[in-house]
Amino acid sequence: MGIFERDTNIYADRDALREDYQPQELVGRTEELNTYQASLQPVINGEQPDNIFLYGKTGVGKTAATRFLLDHLSEDAQQYEDLDLSVVMLNCDGLTSSYQVATRLVNEFRDETNQISTTGYPRATVYEMLWTELEETGGTVIIVLDEVDHLKDDSILYQLPRARANGNLEDTKTGIIGISNDFSFREELSPKVRSSLCEQEIHFPAYDANDLRDILGQRASVAFQEDVLEDDVIPLCAAYGAKDAGDARQSLDLLMSAGDIARKRESTIITTEHVEAGRNELERGRIQEGISGLTEHGHLVLYAILTLDLEGETPVRSRDVRPRYTRFSELANRDPLVPRRMRDHLSELAMLGIISVTERNEGRRGGTYREYGLDLSPELVLSALDETVELVGIHDSIMDRVDVDEGQPIRSTLDDY
Incomplete structure (x- = not known):
C-alpha cells in the first residue's frame, strides 16, 4: 500500500475554486x-x-x-x-x-x-x-x-x-x-x-455579498461533495469577501482554505470554524508576504510601532515613534533615516494595511497631524519580524511572546528608549 491515497470525502473537483476555472455561466455580472x-x-x-x-x-x-x-x-x-x-x-x-x-x-x-x-x-x-x-x-x-x-x-x-x-x-x-x-x-x-x-x-464595480453568495454557490456545487457544507459557510465567506473590497478571488480562496482545513482535520463537513481558521491562515500569509517585501528600515519602523502598541502607547505621532526607531537602528548597527524618509515607511505600512493612520486636527494652535497604531494582531506581525528581532534584540514588551535563545540579546525598556 502506498503512502498516498485519493481522498474524495470533501472535494469533488477542487480546481473549480481556482482563479483560472471557467464556469459554464458567469453569475453576478x-x-x-x-x-x-x-x-x-x-x-x-x-x-x-x-x-x-x-x-x-x-x-x-x-x-x-x-x-x-x-x-x-x-x-x-x-x-x-x-x-x-x-x-x-x-x-x-x-x-x-x-x-x-x-x-x-x-x-x-x-x-x-x-x-x-x-x-x-x-x-x-x-x-x-x-x-x-x-x-x-x-x-x-x-x-x-x-x-x-x-x-x-x-x-x-x-x-x-x-x-x-x-x-x-x-x-x-x-x-x-x-x-x-x-x-x-x-x-x-x-x-x-x-x-x-x-x-x-x-x-466593473465591486461585488456585494449577494453577488458573492451566487458565485460561491455556483463554484461550490462543482467543487464539493454533496452535503459537506454547513449552511452558514457560504454566507460567511461572502460576507468576508464583501468586506474585503468585494473581491471574488479572496472569497474563493477563503472557501478553498476552509475546505483544505476540514480535509486536513479529517472532518466530514466544512463548518464556520474552518472558515475562521482559513481566514486566519490566509491573513497570516498575506501579512508575512507584505512584511517580507519591506526594506530593512521598514522592518525597524514596524518593530518600533509594535513595541509601542504593546506598551499601550498607540495611537502615536511619528515624532514619538522616532526615538524608538532611532534606537533600534543603532542596535542593528544601521544609520537612522531622516524623519521624512521614516514617515515614508509609515505611509507604506499604512498602505499595506499593517498599521492604521488617523488624521488629527487641533485647530490653529495644534495644527494637523497623523497618529499611527498597529492594525493587525501583534502575534501575526511578530511572526514576520524574526530576523529584525534577532538583529535588534528582544524588547521587554515582547518578552512573554517569544522564545528566548541562549545568548540572544534582550533590550529592556529600562534602556534609553
Whole structure:
C-alpha cells in the first residue's frame, strides 16, 4: 500500500475554486456582460472591432468576463466562412514598456523556433515585425492586454488601434481590449490614446455579498461533495469577501482554505470554524508576504510601532515613534533615516494595511497631524519580524511572546528608549 491515497470525502473537483476555472455561466455580472457583448458585436458582423477599456478593482470579474465572452465569440465565429478570428491574451504584469509588449506580441504569433529577443532591436524594427505578423495572420485579431496599467509608456496603446489608419496594416482588422485595476491609469493616458483605446468603456464595480453568495454557490456545487457544507459557510465567506473590497478571488480562496482545513482535520463537513481558521491562515500569509517585501528600515519602523502598541502607547505621532526607531537602528548597527524618509515607511505600512493612520486636527494652535497604531494582531506581525528581532534584540514588551535563545540579546525598556 502506498503512502498516498485519493481522498474524495470533501472535494469533488477542487480546481473549480481556482482563479483560472471557467464556469459554464458567469453569475453576478449580467449588466456588464450585456454591455460587453454589445461592444464585441462588430466582430461577429465582420466589421472593424471596437477598442474596449475595462476597469475595476482586482477580483471583480474583468478577466473572467473577457475569457468567457471571447471563448464564445471564437466558437460562434466558426459558423461564418468569411470570418477568420484570432485572439491573443497578454498579461502585462512584469512588463513596463511598449517595447516589451511589442516583442512579446511578435513572439505570440511566431513558433518557438523563430522567437526574437526582448532586447537589442530598435523599437521601429519591432513594430515592423509586429505589423508583418499581423498581416500574415490576417482576418480579425483581438489583442487583450490584461493589467495594462503596468505600462509606463503608452506608445503601443496608440500604435495598435491606429495601425490601419496609419497604413501599417492593410487587410488585418485589429481590436484592443485593455484591462486595468487602476482607473487613474486611464486618466494618465494621453488624449490621443484615450480617444483611440477607450472607444467603449465598461466599469466593473465591486461585488456585494449577494453577488458573492451566487458565485460561491455556483463554484461550490462543482467543487464539493454533496452535503459537506454547513449552511452558514457560504454566507460567511461572502460576507468576508464583501468586506474585503468585494473581491471574488479572496472569497474563493477563503472557501478553498476552509475546505483544505476540514480535509486536513479529517472532518466530514466544512463548518464556520474552518472558515475562521482559513481566514486566519490566509491573513497570516498575506501579512508575512507584505512584511517580507519591506526594506530593512521598514522592518525597524514596524518593530518600533509594535513595541509601542504593546506598551499601550498607540495611537502615536511619528515624532514619538522616532526615538524608538532611532534606537533600534543603532542596535542593528544601521544609520537612522531622516524623519521624512521614516514617515515614508509609515505611509507604506499604512498602505499595506499593517498599521492604521488617523488624521488629527487641533485647530490653529495644534495644527494637523497623523497618529499611527498597529492594525493587525501583534502575534501575526511578530511572526514576520524574526530576523529584525534577532538583529535588534528582544524588547521587554515582547518578552512573554517569544522564545528566548541562549545568548540572544534582550533590550529592556529600562534602556534609553
